[in-house]
Amino acid sequence: MPGVKLLVLATPTPMSDKPIGIFDSGIGGLSVLKYIHASLPNEQLLYFADSGYAPYGGKTEDEVVERSLAIAGFLMQHEAKALVVACNTATAAAIKALRARYPDMPVVGVEPGLKPAAALSKTGTVGVLATKGTLASEKFRLLREQVSAATHVQFLPQPCIGLADQVEKGELQSAETALLLHRYIAPLIEQGADTLVLGCTHYPFVLPLIEETIARVTTRQVAIVDTGEPIARQLVRLLTERGLLQQEGPGKIAAFTTGSETALTTAFKRLLHLEPPVAPIVAAA
Structure with missing residues (x-):
């Protein structure tokens, strides 16, 4: 119109x-x-x-x-x-x-997969690979206490300083990344951990190197928990x-x-x- x-x-x-x-x-x-x-x-x-x-x-x-x-x-x-x-x-x-x-x-x-890790562990000892910030948080402390009280599983927190940076740089198979992983994983295995929690979303991208590190440290089976x-x-x-x-x-x-x-x-x-x-x-x- x-x-x-x-x-x-x-x-x-x-x-x-x-x-x-x-x-x-x-x-x-x-x-x-x-x-x-x-x-x-x-x-x-x-x-x-x-x-x-x-x-x-x-x-x-x-x-x-x-x-x-x-x-x-x-x-x-x-x-x-x-x-x-x-x-x-x-x-x-x-x-x-x-x-x-x-x-x-x-x-x-x-959330770090503490509950599924506790269910998988046979030794009752679980290593938690995460950033310093995650492990120092009130949220993590409460979750750890809650799951430990319910399952009697001991959680070994391991701050992985520099590991997320290596992933950001694309250093997924480098000697430096391998050295960091050995430094962080070996003490957990030595303390009896049979399960590892990947408590940072960067860490699944170095899973092959994590598995290689575990194989060099022990012949025991070690379960790995990812939360994606x-x-x-x-x-x-x-x-x-x-x-x-x-x-x-x-x-x-x-x-x-x-x-x-x-x-x-x-x-x-x-x-x-x-x-x-x-x-x-x-x-x-």
Whole structure:
């Protein structure tokens, strides 16, 4: 009709079609993304690597909380329907703050697999490989005490200073990484540990070197517990309960980093055989 302008209203994006935000201090969270992508192939995934501020393990709790809230805010600007804290240190320090900030959103964190490790152990002694920040956290202390009281299993915490940095640098089979692993693993085996918990999402990427180290130290069978798969199962459960599952696909992945765009692109290709678009971010806030 002449002289009449038609107002076209945009159709809101259904919540189920919105992406899942996943973040870590660097590339370690790709070990979690791998399981999420396999379990939820129709979902849109946003991965944020905070490599410009890594490592988190040596930062104060307040600093980790500040970074986590800033990154979550960035992912919320991209309409994330759920958050996955794919970092043990950030989970220990910031999961409460994130859930308080976003009370109506599924927020899934990473916990060292102490319960499954206790169930696997035959000697009653379990070694926990993690960052200093994770092992010093109140969250870890409470979990350790709870599981020990229920199972009578002794947990031997081993801070692995520098190991996440080696993974970030792509030093997955280097002599320096092997030396670090021997330094951290040998004392645990000598104290009777028959199960090792990988308490940092970076560590699964050096699993072959961990297994080689164990074989050089002992002929005994040593079980290794990774927490990536349980995180994916928990995320599926929460999305299903809230009717947020994306039923049609194919899902896509997009990535952001405060560090090197090239390094994250290379990590995706080398570690997961994926080539998503990667955008450099100057600041998450």
